[in-house]
Amino acid sequence: MPKRYARICLLSLLPSLALAGPAEDQLVQRLDALLAAHPAFSGELLLVQGEQTLYQRSQTLVERSDAPPSDRPYQYRVGSISKQLTAVLVLRAAARGQLDLEQALDSELTGLPAGAHNTVSAAQLLNHSAGLVEQGQPPQFVPGSRFGYANHGYVLLGEWLSRLTGQSYTVQANALLARCQMHQSTMPAPANAAERRQRYPQLRDGYVQRGTAAERLEWDITPAQHPSGGLLASAADLVRWNRCLHAGPALAPAQYAYLTTPRIERPHRWGLLGYGAGLQVLQREGLLEYSHGGYVPGYMSTLLYYPSQSFSVVVLENTSYPERDIAQAYALHDQVRLLARDYLRAGAPLSPQP
DSSP states (O other), rough: OOOOOOOEEEEEOOOOOSSSSHHHHHHHHHHHHHHHHTOOOOOOEEETTTTTEEEEEEEOTTOOOOOOOTTTTEEEEEEHHHHHHHHHHHHHHHHHSSSOTBBBTTTTTTOOOTGGGTOOOOHHTTTTTOOOSSTOOOOOSSSTOOOOOOHHHHHHHHHHHHHSSSSHHHHHHHHHHHTTTTTTTTTTOOOOHHHHHHHHHOOOOEEEEEEEEEEEEEEOGGGGGGHHHHHHHHHHHHHHHHHHHHHSSSSSSHHHHHHHHOOEEEEEEEEEEEEEEEEEEEEEEEEEEEEEEEETTTTEEEEEEEETTTEEEEESSSSSSOOOGHHHHHHHHHHHHHHHHHHHTTTTOOOOOO
């Protein structure tokens, strides 16, 4: 891994709330030590249990002049965490009777190879078992037989939602964000670099590590890409998303059960994970964990939720590292996760049952 910049400035070194117990104190101390060992981390950490913020840090490099006004939060591109919104919209359409998750796809979807609509279902697109990895290419394996991560599958789902509802995917997704009180997040309108900075002044510039230097990235995204990875979000809004999805109005109980039920196994650096609909599921060491990561050039993200403890973990970075060594690229994210799991296993209080 190339060495990151050494100098940092803390734009908002927000104090952790006063905590009542040695376990919470130890969590804060260990997270502080972790960040101290990674002085070139550029991004945010946010750990929230229920309504209580246990830890919040925002850090950037002095070489970068992308700080928003201090009273407003940063936004980041969060990549594939966007897929959770798409899954919710698909499941809501299914609940309204607009589609059957097991039915054949619309044959007129863009880039769908001849005959694929007869062998691939929305359910398989949701859990990445359709095999449609590249636009216009036939399935790379028998649909439903195994896991094969595919952004293109979610692009197809977004187009299908637009055809079924008569509304663009972007309009539907932004309405869902509003429903979840995520006012610091959006599916962005197309814009060049100058327009983007004007429309989204809170969006942090993304950087790509190349050799020993991090280069600022100029990027663009089209509405067609929104369903697979278009969301701009703040750390606090991702906590709101966890609440809305897992304990709020995003889905009715039957659709939520579908979303969180693993239907295929995903090989992952954490081991084999269950995969529901846009959501990783792991039951291990007495903890039920829902998760997803995001990677787009210039940005990396991790979102975790532990329902029994109403515990959210958000890690956001505005620097991306080479995908060829994904474990090293996400090393800090994974260490934050392990510290959170240690805290929860040590006896963090359970959330009240309804």
